[in-house]
Amino acid sequence: MRTVERAADGEGAPWGEVAPEAARKLLVAAVEAFAERGYHATTTRDIAGRAGMSPAALYIHYKTKEELLHRISRVGHDKALEILTAAADGGGTAADRLASAVRSFVRWHAEQHTTARVVQYELDALGPEHRAEIMELRRGIDAAVRRIIADGVRDGEFDVPDVPGTTLAVLSLCVDVARWFSAAGARTPDEVGALYAGLVLRMVSAADR
Amino acid sequence: MRTVERAADGEGAPWGEVAPEAARKLLVAAVEAFAERGYHATTTRDIAGRAGMSPAALYIHYKTKEELLHRISRVGHDKALEILTAAADGGGTAADRLASAVRSFVRWHAEQHTTARVVQYELDALGPEHRAEIMELRRGIDAAVRRIIADGVRDGEFDVPDVPGTTLAVLSLCVDVARWFSAAGARTPDEVGALYAGLVLRMVSAADR
DNA sequence: GCGCGCCCTAAGCGCTTGCTCACCCGCGCG
DNA sequence: CGCGCGGGTGAGCAAGCGCTTAGGGCGCGC
Numbered sequence: 001m002r003t004v005e006r007a008a009d010g011e012g013a014p015w016g017e018v019a020p021e022a023a024r025k026l027l028v029a030a031v032e033a034f035a036e037r038g039y040h041a042t043t044t045r046d047i048a049g050r051a052g053m054s055p056a057a058l059y060i061h062y063k064t065k066e067e068l069l070h071r072i073s074r075v076g077h078d079k080a081l082e083i084l085t086a087a088a089d090g091g092g093t094a095a096d097r098l099a100s101a102v103r104s105f106v107r108w109h110a111e112q113h114t115t116a117r118v119v120q121y122e123l124d125a126l127g128p129e130h131r132a133e134i135m136e137l138r139r140g141i142d143a144a145v146r147r148i149i150a151d152g153v154r155d156g157e158f159d160v161p162d163v164p165g166t167t168l169a170v171l172s173l174c175v176d177v178a179r180w181f182s183a184a185g186a187r188t189p190d191e192v193g194a195l196y197a198g199l200v201l202r203m204v205s206a207a208d209r
Numbered sequence: 210m211r212t213v214e215r216a217a218d219g220e221g222a223p224w225g226e227v228a229p230e231a232a233r234k235l236l237v238a239a240v241e242a243f244a245e246r247g248y249h250a251t252t253t254r255d256i257a258g259r260a261g262m263s264p265a266a267l268y269i270h271y272k273t274k275e276e277l278l279h280r281i282s283r284v285g286h287d288k289a290l291e292i293l294t295a296a297a298d299g300g301g302t303a304a305d306r307l308a309s310a311v312r313s314f315v316r317w318h319a320e321q322h323t324t325a326r327v328v329q330y331e332l333d334a335l336g337p338e339h340r341a342e343i344m345e346l347r348r349g350i351d352a353a354v355r356r357i358i359a360d361g362v363r364d365g366e367f368d369v370p371d372v373p374g375t376t377l378a379v380l381s382l383c384v385d386v387a388r389w390f391s392a393a394g395a396r397t398p399d400e401v402g403a404l405y406a407g408l409v410l411r412m413v414s415a416a417d418r
Numbered sequence: 419g420c421g422c423g424c425c426c427t428a429a430g431c432g433c434t435t436g437c438t439c440a441c442c443c444g445c446g447c448g
Numbered sequence: 449c450g451c452g453c454g455g456g457t458g459a460g461c462a463a464g465c466g467c468t469t470a471g472g473g474c475g476c477g478c
Contacts, residue, residue, distance in 0.1 A: 022425080040249035041334070044466060054427050059467065061425095121330065121388075125250070165396070165404045168389065169382060176385040179330075180377065187374070195374045199412045231455075253436060263457050268437065270455095420478095427472080434465070442457075448450095 014079060014112060023061040025051040030068045035114035039069055039125040069122060070130045076112075076119030077137040083108055084144040094152030095201060101148060102174060102200045103193040109177040110189035116178035145171055149204060159206040170200055223288060223321060232270040234260040239277045244323035248278055248334040278331060279339045285321075285328030286346040292317055293353040303361030304410060310357060311383060311409045312402040318386040319398035325387035354380055358413060368415040379409055 015024050015031075029050035033042040044065050048055045062068050087101035109116045123131060146167040152158030160166050177192060187195075224233050224240075238259035242251040253274055257264045271277050296310035318325045332340060355376040361367030369375050386401060396404075 020425095038247065038249055038334075040247055043464080045464090055466090056428080056468080057426055065466070125247075161407075162404055165401075166408065169405065169408055172385040172389060173378060173382050176381040176388075179385075180381060192374075195371055196378065198370075199375065199378055202412050203408045229455090252434080254434090264436090265438080265458080266456060274436070422476090424474090424476105425472105426474105427470105429469090429471105431468080432466100435463080436461105438461080439459090440457105441459105443455095445453095447452095 014075065014115060020061070022051070022053065022057065026053070026058055026061055027068065027071060031072055031115050031118055034069065034072070034122060035117040039118075039122045066125070066127055066130070069118070069125055070127075072115065072118050073123070073126060073130075073134055074137075076115055077134055077141070079108065080105070080119070081137055081140050081144070084141055088144040088148050094148055094155060094157050095205065098145075098148045098152065098204065099197040099201055101145060102170065103197040105174045106177050106196045107189045107193040109174060110181045110187075110192050113178050113181045113183070116175075120175050120178050142167060142171065152204065157206060158204040160204050166204060170203070173200070223284065223324060229270070231260070231262065231266065235262070235267055235270060236277065236280060240281055240324050240327055243278065243281070243331060244326040248327075248331045275334070275336055275339070278327070278334055279336075281324065281327050282332070282335065282339075282343055283346075285324055286343055286350070289314070289317065289328070290346055290349050290353070293350055297353040297357050303357055303364060303366050304414065307354075307357045307361065307413065308406040308410055310354060311379065312406040314383045315386050315405045316398045316402040318383060319390045319396075319401050322387045322390045322392075325384075329384050329387050351376060351380065361413065366415060367413040369413050375413060379412070382409070 015027055026047060030042070030047045033046050033050060036042075037046075042065075044058050045055045047065075047068070048058050051057075058065075058068075062071070083104050084101055087097055087104060090097050090100060092100075109120075123134065126134060146163060149158060149160055149163055149167055149170075153160050153163060173196065177196075181189075181192065224236055235256060239251075239256045242255050242259060245251075246255075253267055254264045256274075256277070257267050260266075267274075267277075271280070292313050293310055296306055296313060299306050299309060301309075318329075332343065335343065355372060358367060358369055358372055358376055358379075362369050362372065382405065386405075390398075390401065
């Protein structure tokens with residue numbers, strides 16, 4: 001098999017299971033192009049070119065350019081929701097679970113920053129029904145984090161006057177990693193994850209730390 | 210010292226001094242259009258239409274569509290830098306200055322979230338020289354915040370193991386407000402500013418809070 | 419060995435894009 | 449009153465866009 005798959009399906013190669021090889025190559029090419037130039041500045045010829053195919057080949061596997069974006073956005077949001085619900089359902093104190101959620105969520109945004117950039121910043125290039133479907137997933141993402149924080153407040157671990165607002169801030173902080181992270185930068189994804197987990201814990205912890 | 214004053218030229222109507230009225234109307238129309246649909250998805254006909262003029266009128270006042278974006282980005286970054294250096298040079302403890310910086314910076318991103326959206330998320334639609342000019346301003350923005358945090362560490366007010374990383378996180382948190390803030394949402398710009406100032410202080414403060 | 423279906427390509431259609439150009443209107447001045 | 453000139457328009461150009469269509473090669477069942 002010539003498909004180099006790193007680290008199972010998880011964070012290394014997220015498009016492992018996309019069906020025919022040509023369709024997968026087109027998806028990967030689209031992710032790169034959308035992340036680099038933005039959805040609207042990317043042409044179908046550019047995507048096909050990166051995949052080593054003719055422009056018409058794209059339309060054998062996808063109905064429109066927007067369907068490509070939808071596919072990327074859907075897979076990315078599924079993965080994000082999976083990461084956060086896994087952390088929310090995990091064991092340990094609320095602080096443990098929040099730290100784990102932030103650490104893995106940030107790590108994903110850093111490691112997969114090209115994918116994440118498309119997932120997080122190209123939302124309103126989606127058509128109305130597709131966007132509505134994605135927004136539903138995002139509500140789930142918000143709920144997972146809010147649940148951890150609310151648990152911590154209930155148990156007296158956290159001191160958070162504004163739970164929805166703080167949830168928003170935590171997610172915003174994590175998501176924005178995709179905007180500034182660069183693989184050539186000074187920090188590894190693990191380092192950013194650890195740094196951010198610490199910062200978030202300080203944002204929510206009761207005074208006796 | 211000329212502290213942040215809202216009204217007049219400040220946060221209400223940022224394009225007050227743009228020279229001929231037609232040029233200003235075009236700028237404002239461009240800000241709205243870029244913020245709503247993104248730079249690449251916006252047509253010159255759309256901008257001109259919003260300003261109530263013919264497409265050709267745009268080219269009397271601006272050489273290209275990119276020059277419009279550059280103008281917007283330049284004015285926005287100047288304002289952001291001004292807000293942060295004013296807070297950094299202000300009086301009081303490092304905690305006072307950091308809280309003031311975050312509060313006014315966030316308030317600007319919320320109140321002017323259409324402008325801020327263009328300023329913060331449309332950077333790489335700029336041409337190379339224009340982008341380089343803007344990046345220089347961004348280094349100044351980073352330096353202003355880092356200075357406050359470093360001062361707080363030196364004076365023992367703050368406990369921050371990673372000053373550059375925390376600076377990045379603070380700025381990232383503030384900037385991302387422009388992405389999610391909506392005037393129709395539950396919070397006013399003042400409320401978000403106060404919430405965020407509190408969260409940031411907890412991120413950096415030494416344990417005895 | 420031959421027809422059939424699956425991928426893929428070359429060519430191109432209809433439309434929109436950023437931008438230009440020939441012309442025109444209204445106003446201050448000699 | 450005539451005249452120039454800065455700010456505006458309507459029409460349109462060349463290029464590039466998303467997407468379609470007619471056809472070609474190739475492997476597989478029979």
